[in-house]
Amino acid sequence: MKLLLLPLIFVCTLILKSQDGLAQCVTCDSISEALKKPEIVESINLSNQGITQIPDISVFPNLKSLDLSYNHIVSLDPSLKGNSSLKVLKINRNYGLDIVEFVNFCNKSENLEHLQIFGCGIIAIPFTISNNKKLEKLNLSNNKMKSLPSA
Numbered sequence: 705m706k707l708l709l710l711p712l713i714f715v716c717t718l719i720l721k722s723q724d725g726l727a728q729c730v731t732c733d734s735i736s737e738a739l740k741k742p743e744i745v746e747s748i749n750l751s752n753q754g755i756t757q758i759p760d761i762s763v764f765p766n767l768k769s770l771d772l773s774y775n776h777i778v779s780l781d782p783s784l785k786g787n788s789s790l791k792v793l794k795i796n797r798n799y800g801l802d803i804v805e806f807v808n809f810c811n812k813s814e815n816l817e818h819l820q821i822f823g824c825g826i827i828a829i830p831f832t833i834s835n836n837k838k839l840e841k842l843n844l845s846n847n848k849m850k851s852l853p854s855a
Contacts, residue, residue, distance in 0.1 A: 731769075735759050750775070751794070758784055765789065773797055773820070780805040794820040796843075803827060814838065822846045829853060 731747040732738035738745045747769040748761075758781035761767055766789055773796035780802070784790070793816060795801065801824040810833045813819075817838050823846040831853035833839070 738764065747771075757781065761787055761790075768792060770794070778802055780809050784809065788815055791815060791838075792818040795824065796820050797823040799823065799825045801826065807832075810836070817841070819843070 730744060731749070732745055733749050734753075735748070735750070738748050742763045743765060745764045746766055748764070748767065749771040750759075751771045751773040753775060755772070755775045756777060757779065758772060758777060760781060760783045761770065762783040764787075767787060768789055769792035770784075770790060771794040773794045775798055777795065777798040778800045784793075790813070793813075801821070803826060806821070806826065807830045810830050814836055815838055816836060818841040819839065820841075820843040822843050826844065826847040826849060828849060829844060829852065833842075834853075
């Protein structure tokens with residue numbers, strides 16, 4: 705009997721069967737996979753894929769979670785800022801993320817509940833992030849901030 709060793713890191717993909725019999729993802733690991741039926745996609749994991757730009761996510765009306773961690777993203781796509789269904793965003797270890805765009809994103813992300821942005825070289829966080837009443841979890845560790853804004 706052969707023993708098959710699997711990598712320690714794997715991503716679980718939830719598959720639904722649509723009425724036409726084709727498997728479709730609710731949680732996808734690639735944009736091409738997600739574009740097969742964008743209206744049912746709720747979560748996309750694009751971590752560790754070497755991407756430098758955030759893909760246009762406006763085609764995913766029900767997207768609730770997006771993981772862009774461990775890439776080379778420095779700029780936030782306008783479609784990300786306007787996505788009202790997005791509740792979870794992970795952009796960890798994208799060192800050099802543009803602080804002005806990050807501030808604008810924070811100001812326009814009223815439905816965001818969970819934001820992970822550790823290890824991105826962020827030097828400041830806007831006071832206006834406190835306007836986001838739904839934000840429950842915020843991870844800003846391993847950045848260059850010396851203090852948090854006071855209320």
